Amino acid sequence: MWTEDQPDSYHSDPALTAFFDLSPDLLCVRHHKGYFTHLNALWTEILGWSLEELRSRPWVDFVHPDDLIATLEIEEQCHHASSPIKHQNRYLSKNGGYRWLSWRLSPYQQGQSFGIAQDVTDNYWQNSELYRAGVQEALKLRDQAIAASSVGIVIANTRLPDMPLIYVNPAFEQITGYSAEEVLGLNCRFLQCDQTDQNELQRLREAIKAGKHCTVTLLNQRKDGTPFWNELTISPIYNSQQELTHFVGVQTDISDRINAEQALRLEKAKSERLLLNVLPRSIVQQLKQCQGTLAEQFPEVSILFADIVGFTTLAAQMQPLELISLLNQIFSAFDELADRHGVEKIKTIGDAYMVASGLPVARDDHAEAIAEMALDMITALQSFRTRQGIPLHIRIGINTGTVVAGVIGTRKFIYDLWGDAVNVASRMESSGLPSKIQVTAATYKRLQGQYHLEERGLIAVKGKGKMTTYWLTGRKTAK
Incomplete structure (x- = not known):
């Protein structure tokens, strides 16, 4: 419902609307009484509100409460300035979030001010100190999680000859008995032993050659020569040019599980023989x-x-x-x-x-x-x-x-x-x-x-x- 306080020129001009919709930016015309009179369709795409909803309420209702005072100060300047004004604020989106908008506003003339806004939310976060601190914290937490993981994690460089290891986490060292210094720069085939299933090895080689995800179960050996069952999952990493650059390997010592399964099979076979007797x-x-x-x-x-x-x-x-x-x-x-x-x-x-x-x-x-x-x-x-x-x-x-x-x-x-x-x-x-x-x-x-x-x-x-x-x-x- 329109109120008597709202301007009487809110009906969109079709020609102006068509022109507005050609713009890659958010365009608007603001009335000095505090309402939008014209908006392009991009507003709905960015904020989720319909154009009718945006025109039916004072535009300050859509400004983030924390930015309201600064925004009103800018609005006051628009009534007295002689040149365009730039500023940034947050507009509330219909889903409960908000978007950062970078404005260029014209001074009011004949009761109207023209505005051009760009959605700079992504750039704002990436350039903000908070964002950079968050990235650093996330990277720190990632490294801590990898180091604290109970499964072995390795990274191999596919762009170097023989695909050498460039990283192993502490769990890998504990599982295999090898230190990082001993294995970095080597291909991980040093873990293989004579009893390794050749079919599983062939599956692994084919996945590496094709640059695909793969999970295999291998009988490997530790540094001291003792065998262990290794469930290995490899995942390829591609760069922005879709070039294979690395493989990440996740290794789990499943010896207890395999031994339990073998014992179960032996008991089952024994029970089968007894039953057949x-x-x-x-x-x-x-x-x-x-x-x-x-x-x-x-x-x-x-x-x-x-x-x-x-x-x-x-x-x-x-x-x-x-x-x-x-x-x-x-x-x-x-x-x-x-x-x-x-x-x-x-x-x-x-x-x-x-x-x-x-x-x-x-x-x-x-x-x-x-x-x-x-x-x-x-x-x-x-x-x-x-x-x-x-x-x-x-x-x-x-x-x-x-x-x-x-x-x-x-x-x-x-x-x-x-x-x-x-x-x-x-x-x-x-x-x-x-x-x-x-x-x-x-x-x-x-x-x-x-x-x-x-x-x-x-x-x-x-x-x-x-x-x-x-x-x-x-x-x-x-x-």
Whole structure:
């Protein structure tokens, strides 16, 4: 709203406005009653106020309060002077800040004064004692921060041959054991050792050649020859002509982190090996990806149970630790056979040993693989009996059929089998004879073409009634 105190010639002259807007400086016409009558658009660009806002209030409202008295004194001179007046003051910007303006003002004539102002804020600060003191203080603080940094900081000159170091901070000296006097003028390759990763070094060289930022992890060595892991970040510095002049390198000793990661990997690998000693590899991978029950039906597998004959009597004749040592030697030999034939050891229960073929990865020759395992177990125990002089015999039972296999529960995992085929295989072992391999008719059908089998006849099998079984006695063709 205009008031009666405001001059009545505030409506802009279009021609004057067009002329004003051509100027690279701030232009204005001031009325002796204290208002702007004409302004160019640069005022809005510099101060943020709209032209309407600038004309609607006395112009002294936009002067910084600290400069108001000096500005009013200059204004008084404009009413009596005969030549232009120069001065500087601060004008408030709409965002809450202010800008330094350098003025050239004409004396008032017919109630009007013309003004030309330049925004000299940047020049004012750069030429002021306060600015120079601030720069010096900032540089001092920068140097103190670099010197106090816990990471190594180096500067290399790219314009000199071999890109020598021209600065290292105290942290670099502490990390590497080298003093500044020993390394200034040298290329930092003196930190490299024979075990440095060549791929990482190549990445570093390519970044330097291209003048780009890069972070690499290098195994370096200190002055005393001890190794340390160095995470090095290099950043290029270009001059105003976009010429590469220096590289700044920031070095961090991350040995503790790398060693912890390596220890973690070793523990993880150890845990993985322990887990693979309990569960098949494919089951371990599945357990990592899911939770809860993990079970799968296999339509055709072969299962073997083996039991040491007279183990109870043997246990009464030996010390417990001697007995366990003997059992460990026997089962370790069986484990090697299981690996050799590619069958899956399921578990041991006391002096009983259980393996299966055709799971967790299906195979067409599951019956043949389990037959080879059984025959080699008989041979291995005979050899063991000869070496040890202990009367050892085993019974072996084999059956072929459908099972469900998997892992259940949430603790102390075990890969186990369930189904009638498993129960029958167990019965084949318990109803067998020492040093004999008893198989069911289902297994017989799959082995009769390649192995010698003798019909035992009908026997009573607990829970199954009468069953015809066979003795596996050998291979038809030698391996």
